[in-house]
Amino acid sequence: MKRDWLKGANSAYDVVVIGSGLAGMTAANMLAKLGHSVLLAEHHYNMGGLATWFKRKGGHILDISLHGFPSGMVKTFRKYWTKEMADSVIRLKGIRFDNPQFKLITTFDKVDFTNILQERFGIVKEVIDDFFETARNMNFYDELKMTTRELFESFFPGRKDVWRFLMEPITYANGSTLDDPALSYGIVFSNFMDKGVFTYQGGTDELIKKMKKELIKNGVDIRTHCLVEKIHIEGKNVKGVKINGKDIECRSVLSNSNILSTIHKLAGDENFSSEFIKEVKKVRLNDSSCQVYIGIKKGEKIDNVGDLLFTSVAEEYDTEKILDKQVTSRTFSFYYPEMRPGLDRFAIVSSTNARFKDWANLSEEEYKIEKEKLIKSTLDALEKYVPDIRQKADYFEAATPKTFKRYTLAPTGTSFGTKFEGLKISRDLPKQINGLYHSGSVGIIMSGWLGAANYGVIVANEVDKFMRSLKNKIQEMAPTSV
Amino acid sequence: MNREEVRQAVVDILEDIAPDEDVSSIKDDISLREQMDLDSMDFLDIVMELRKRFNIEVPESDYQELVSMASCIKYLQPLLKDRQLAS
Ligand SMILES: Cc1cc2nc3c(=O)[nH]c(=O)nc-3n(C[C@H](O)[C@H](O)[C@H](O)COP(=O)(O)OP(=O)(O)OC[C@H]3O[C@@H](n4cnc5c(N)ncnc54)[C@H](O)[C@@H]3O)c2cc1C
Numbered sequence: 308m309k310r311d312w313l314k315g316a317n318s319a320y321d322v323v324v325i326g327s328g329l330a331g332m333t334a335a336n337m338l339a340k341l342g343h344s345v346l347l348a349e350h351h352y353n354m355g356g357l358a359t360w361f362k363r364k365g366g367h368i369l370d371i372s373l374h375g376f377p378s379g380m381v382k383t384f385r386k387y388w389t390k391e392m393a394d395s396v397i398r399l400k401g402i403r404f405d406n407p408q409f410k411l412i413t414t415f416d417k418v419d420f421t422n423i424l425q426e427r428f429g430i431v432k433e434v435i436d437d438f439f440e441t442a443r444n445m446n447f448y449d450e451l452k453m454t455t456r457e458l459f460e461s462f463f464p465g466r467k468d469v470w471r472f473l474m475e476p477i478t479y480a481n482g483s484t485l486d487d488p489a490l491s492y493g494i495v496f497s498n499f500m501d502k503g504v505f506t507y508q509g510g511t512d513e514l515i516k517k518m519k520k521e522l523i524k525n526g527v528d529i530r531t532h533c534l535v536e537k538i539h540i541e542g543k544n545v546k547g548v549k550i551n552g553k554d555i556e557c558r559s560v561l562s563n564s565n566i567l568s569t570i571h572k573l574a575g576d577e578n579f580s581s582e583f584i585k586e587v588k589k590v591r592l593n594d595s596s597c598q599v600y601i602g603i604k605k606g607e608k609i610d611n612v613g614d615l616l617f618t619s620v621a622e623e624y625d626t627e628k629i630l631d632k633q634v635t636s637r638t639f640s641f642y643y644p645e646m647r648p649g650l651d652r653f654a655i656v657s658s659t660n661a662r663f664k665d666w667a668n669l670s671e672e673e674y675k676i677e678k679e680k681l682i683k684s685t686l687d688a689l690e691k692y693v694p695d696i697r698q699k700a701d702y703f704e705a706a707t708p709k710t711f712k713r714y715t716l717a718p719t720g721t722s723f724g725t726k727f728e729g730l731k732i733s734r735d736l737p738k739q740i741n742g743l744y745h746s747g748s749v750g751i752i753m754s755g756w757l758g759a760a761n762y763g764v765i766v767a768n769e770v771d772k773f774m775r776s777l778k779n780k781i782q783e784m785a786p787t788s789v
Numbered sequence: 790m791n792r793e794e795v796r797q798a799v800v801d802i803l804e805d806i807a808p809d810e811d812v813s814s815i816k817d818d819i820s821l822r823e824q825m826d827l828d829s830m831d832f833l834d835i836v837m838e839l840r841k842r843f844n845i846e847v848p849e850s851d852y853q854e855l856v857s858m859a860s861c862i863k864y865l866q867p868l869l870k871d872r873q874l875a876s
Pocket residue numbers: 325326327328329330331348349350351354355356357358371372373374375376533534535536563564565596598658711714715716717721722723746747748749754755756757759760
């Protein structure tokens with residue numbers, strides 16, 4: 308008999324959170340702590356969404372999206388999760404670049420970047436300071452017209468090498484390009500430059516295990532293997548959800564599912580005004596990724612060649628080339644034994660930005676061949692840095708945009724939600740339907756571990772406000788009804 | 790609540806959201822941001838705590854009223870005057 312993953316669930320909750328990505332989990336945790344009854348429904352058997360990992364025979368553990376996050380994550384863990392999680396954050400200091408324009412290693416913070424820009428690229432100190440200042444003060448409301456290209460053009464005219472140094476890592480960190488609003492660059496760039504790049508010691512598996520424990524402690528009803536199929540809406544109000552064929556009542560829904568899926572599939576266009584849907588149709592999804600996972604044999608070691616390595620054989624930074632299936636740019640993440648103390652293991656993950664359409668329409672056979680090719684070309688590129696990688700590693704696997712789509716249900720396997728315009732749609736959802744909220748990777752700036760988790764808190768605040776206003780109304784009505 | 794109690798209520802909230810800061814030495818007339826490492830997320834936390842503890846809703850347009858301890862007290866005291874300090 309098929310297992311009932313909703314066994315013992317209540318018939319109604321205050322809030323149903325759809326999806327256990329970092330935004331969904333953080334919001335669920337906050338809402339439970341604020342006293343609401345919360346159901347967290349996740350279609351996958353694991354929690355974490357893109358913040359995930361997998362284990363393979365031979366003792367390999369591979370992380371998907373743990374390449375680095377800004378120091379702000381410490382505070383986010385400390386305030387919305389636990390001190391123990393905050394204390395597990397460690398810094399990555401060896402960030403390397405290797406491309407036809409320059410080779411260098413940096414600690415990836417403002418001080419070191421200032422030095423490099425001055426000494427290596429010959430930029431005047433005042434210009435650098437002014438650039439940092441401008442990036443830091445990017446204002447949500449008035450900088451929208453300026454693109455990152457224009458920002459670079461005004462500070463470093465014609466200096467394509469400087470552009471690459473400043474842009475390439477951010478393209479990997481949030482999928483933004485030179486033609487996106489400068490503000491989506493400025494916010495993420497400044498977050499990293501503040502103190503550098505950090506990671507979670509213990510790995511994603513440790514983190515998600517701790518988050519799960521905390522959610523349970525705070526009373527969240529967690530249900531994996533639970534696909535939310537529909538959000539029930541009557542008039543302009545949320546009434547409930549349908550999960551694995553079963554209806555559950557709730558006054559509000561916080562969807563961590565992709566914003567476009569939330570509107571088109573879960574809620575249904577018919578529940579929104581036509582002007583709103585017109586705007587929704589303009590929202591562009593971000594691109595996706597390919598990854599190659601390389602597990603080093605037990606007992607083997609690799610030299611420290613840096614933590615993050617941005618490599619490219621392209622002459623210049625070029626968005627189209629970065630996305631091209633003929634890969635010219637890769638980011639390698641090296642995981643040394645300090646990552647998971649006690650295990651004494653090494654692993655390498657190669658990431659490239661990619662387009663869904665390049666992978667979606669291949670036959671099964673072609674898809675397999677293309678994945679093999681990707682692994683082979685990745686190892687060829689990696690040999691330059693770890694010469695005997697083919698002897699040292701005994702596990703190889705590739706993920707494509709199709710893989711990301713399958714696990715997160717995100718349309719076209721998008722790695723970073725939507726382009727900038729998606730944020731307004733996400734924010735405006737509750738103006739269309741009372742009790743309907745979205746949180747998670749959207750609008751470039753709300754993506755990445757830090758962006759997603761903090762956006763979870765921001766939206767949890769709004770759900771709390773809404774739920775309390777409902778409860779207050781009921782209280783006000785109570786005396787007259789006796 | 791009297792002025793001192795309102796102040797204490799704000800101190801309690803700050804201690805909760807910035808557990809690693811020394812809240813006892815805060816000066817009332819200087820902006821909180823200058824004395825503590827507070828960002829926009831922290832101010833959001835203050836708003837959430839006020840709602841949770843006192844059922845007070847601070848609209849976004851009033852966020853600027855929370856800039857210093859003195860302005861917090863001035864803004865909150867009328868809203869809290871009939872309240873007992875939560876034990
Ligand atoms: C290859 C790659 C590398 C990355 N590296 C980094 C990095 O180094 N640092 C960093 O900060 N960020 C990184 N990111 C980005 C970061 O991982 C994401 O921005 C962040 O994890 C997204 O969180 P989220 O809350 O938006 O939700 P997601 O992670 O997208 O999770 C959404 C969840 O909702 C579930 N769901 C969706 N629909 C339904 C439904 N109908 N019913 C039930 N469940 C549903 C999904 O299964 C999923 O679990 C990377 C991303 C990728 C793809």
